[in-house]
Amino acid sequence: MATSDGAGRDGVICALNEDGSLVPEYDPRLSEQQVVELYRHLSRTRILDERLLTLQRQGRIGFHVGSLGEEATIIGAAFALRPQDWIFPCYREVGAALMRGLSFQRFVDNVFGNANDVVKGRQMPDHYTGRSVRYASTSSPVGTQIPHAVGVGWAAKLRGDDVVALAFFGDGATSTNDFHASMNIAGVFKIPVVLLCRNNGWAISTPLEKQTRTETFAEKGIAYGVPGMRVDGNDAFAVIWAVQHAVRRATAGEGATLIEALTYRMGAHTSSDDPNRYRTDDEVRPWAQRDPIERVRRYLVDRELWDDSREAEHRTQVERLFKEAVDAAERSPAPGLDTLLDDVYERPTWVLLEQRAELLSGPRAPGHG
Amino acid sequence: MPQWNMVQAINDALRVAMQRDDDVIVLGEDVGKVGGVFRVTAGLMDEFGDGRVIDTPLNEGGIVGTAIGMALYGMRPVAEIQFGDFIWPAYDQIVNELAKYRYRSGGEYSASMVIRAPVGGGIRGGHYHSQHPEAPFIHVAGLKVICPSTPYDAKGLLLNAVRDPDPVIFFEPKRVYRAAKGDVPEGYYTVPLELAKVAREGDDVTVLVYGAMLYEALDAAEKAAEHGVECEVVDLRTLWPVDIETILESVQKTGRLVVVHEAPRTCGFGAELISLVVERAFFHLEAPPVRVTGFDTPFPYSLEMEYLPLSHRILPAVMAAAEA
Numbered sequence: 001m002a003t004s005d006g007a008g009r010d011g012v013i014c015a016l017n018e019d020g021s022l023v024p025e026y027d028p029r030l031s032e033q034q035v036v037e038l039y040r041h042l043s044r045t046r047i048l049d050e051r052l053l054t055l056q057r058q059g060r061i062g063f064h065v066g067s068l069g070e071e072a073t074i075i076g077a078a079f080a081l082r083p084q085d086w087i088f089p090c091y092r093e094v095g096a097a098l099m100r101g102l103s104f105q106r107f108v109d110n111v112f113g114n115a116n117d118v119v120k121g122r123q124m125p126d127h128y129t130g131r132s133v134r135y136a137s138t139s140s141p142v143g144t145q146i147p148h149a150v151g152v153g154w155a156a157k158l159r160g161d162d163v164v165a166l167a168f169f170g171d172g173a174t175s176t177n178d179f180h181a182s183m184n185i186a187g188v189f190k191i192p193v194v195l196l197c198r199n200n201g202w203a204i205s206t207p208l209e210k211q212t213r214t215e216t217f218a219e220k221g222i223a224y225g226v227p228g229m230r231v232d233g234n235d236a237f238a239v240i241w242a243v244q245h246a247v248r249r250a251t252a253g254e255g256a257t258l259i260e261a262l263t264y265r266m267g268a269h270t271s272s273d274d275p276n277r278y279r280t281d282d283e284v285r286p287w288a289q290r291d292p293i294e295r296v297r298r299y300l301v302d303r304e305l306w307d308d309s310r311e312a313e314h315r316t317q318v319e320r321l322f323k324e325a326v327d328a329a330e331r332s333p334a335p336g337l338d339t340l341l342d343d344v345y346e347r348p349t350w351v352l353l354e355q356r357a358e359l360l361s362g363p364r365a366p367g368h369g
Numbered sequence: 370m371p372q373w374n375m376v377q378a379i380n381d382a383l384r385v386a387m388q389r390d391d392d393v394i395v396l397g398e399d400v401g402k403v404g405g406v407f408r409v410t411a412g413l414m415d416e417f418g419d420g421r422v423i424d425t426p427l428n429e430g431g432i433v434g435t436a437i438g439m440a441l442y443g444m445r446p447v448a449e450i451q452f453g454d455f456i457w458p459a460y461d462q463i464v465n466e467l468a469k470y471r472y473r474s475g476g477e478y479s480a481s482m483v484i485r486a487p488v489g490g491g492i493r494g495g496h497y498h499s500q501h502p503e504a505p506f507i508h509v510a511g512l513k514v515i516c517p518s519t520p521y522d523a524k525g526l527l528l529n530a531v532r533d534p535d536p537v538i539f540f541e542p543k544r545v546y547r548a549a550k551g552d553v554p555e556g557y558y559t560v561p562l563e564l565a566k567v568a569r570e571g572d573d574v575t576v577l578v579y580g581a582m583l584y585e586a587l588d589a590a591e592k593a594a595e596h597g598v599e600c601e602v603v604d605l606r607t608l609w610p611v612d613i614e615t616i617l618e619s620v621q622k623t624g625r626l627v628v629v630h631e632a633p634r635t636c637g638f639g640a641e642l643i644s645l646v647v648e649r650a651f652f653h654l655e656a657p658p659v660r661v662t663g664f665d666t667p668f669p670y671s672l673e674m675e676y677l678p679l680s681h682r683i684l685p686a687v688m689a690a691a692e693a
Contacts, residue, residue, distance in 0.1 A: 086442075118475040129474035136441065137474035141465050147431055148466070151438015158394070158420050158444070165438070177458070181431025188426055343476040344510050346534040349563075349610040 045095030069266030072292030076239030172203025190255030233263030397449030525560030571599030656693035
């Protein structure tokens, strides 16, 4: 299938093969220190995912959206961006926000929806916001973030700012009206935006063949005059290369790029989903052999930049930090009642002031002190 | 002082806003080269260039969605929806994203922008060029909804809306785009949001109205006066947040309420207005409130003058309220 740069197997860009060999053409040439840092972020993302899922099963948090198996796509893309670039998540990209520097405690507070949550407990877990790290606010509707990313890129272009926006979205999102609108506008106006499709094989229970008639998602760019490329989404190096390439195109005035990252949703859609209802282990198992984090770890181990003791130390540290954050989060109270009616507008309207008084002076729900 | 119609007034508001603030940009279908299908944006592209007056592809969801991104970045987009009837593809972006962005980000972000659209019938527009779609927007927390009736208010309210920190939906009554004329100051001025205007004082019946029907209500009021009934016609101007004080002050004086709107009756804005009045001024009412509205049908073409709540339907409602 045709891609803008076409290379590798079936036009899928690889940089760090599963056997550990590098493809010079797509090697982002990271320093040793950078690869170690990359690995730490990748690994931390997965550890957090496991812990959060456990918390949910224990009933201590209500919900979690994991990214098991997709860490290279998510962390790699964020790694490739510059600090001034904006990220528009769908809702599966927690690793990217943390990598950028979103406060860990704040993230955990959001999962618990407590009084310290920046979102003030208003949204489900994992619907966080990170303005300080140029990470947009998360919503649940699929694909709605894509035109926002295009708008940011558009505004930056109009103002002459050196800023690129990146939107994450899944294969399901490419069926939405917002994807179509965004691709079209991005194409017409050559907007500096990176449109990154995490092709993880599933939209809840909907497999690819029910989502699109095309063989790839990258080729959808043709219809909009936006070059598309396919990248091994489990190859963090390739993802970094591809996003850097797209950023270079954008900053050179060449407009948008559609990147299809081939990966796999190893876990459930969310903690509310049971994938056993629509897929078998036989399908999932081969992807375990292509683990994105393991691939980078082996790269480091081969070069004696990592070993079991560093692994253990890293894991212990992450788990300790997580435990501390969870303890603090669980000790924090629920958001104050009065916050329920704030931030609807910049200042509350007369109606909201009345409703606030009604809420505060009225009876409390049973079981809520 | 110039005598301008509403198109000229809105055109000038956009011009003045864009002159004052480089971050104000206009985008929509046919707004640039052609100056808008109603000429509301005429001349703006010549003056400000195609970097600030943007002809977009045909996609309302995309217009609003990308404008949200621009607003998040710090620009002040004024997005045009060519007819209010075509705002629906953008409704998801407006309801789920624009209206909620501040709240759902704990106040970290806000998307300050204006969406403008011509609304209303009486121009032989049929189902799809006559809608008055305000009710489903008033109902959504986080939006402000405006509908001016006069050129003066249109310019002043739009200039205010452009700098409002919250998202504003600005509905323009197209039937009076050219018919409504009045004094409009040049340069910059604003009309306060959330403030209704008593267009005609009277002691007997309160008539709440907005948009093109203001003129029908005033006509009915003149005829009612011939029969000794003095209407107080209140032009709401800002639909939400509505000026409840002016409304209650009037009803407390008159004890009788007639609400007029083009939009279909059921769950129209009149339902909310009457609820508010009944909740707060029940014991001041001397007669049941009455709604004079469009019927619960799609907007008809041939029979549109029977559909609209024109003066000939407002008058009997006012007289009945006065005599009850």
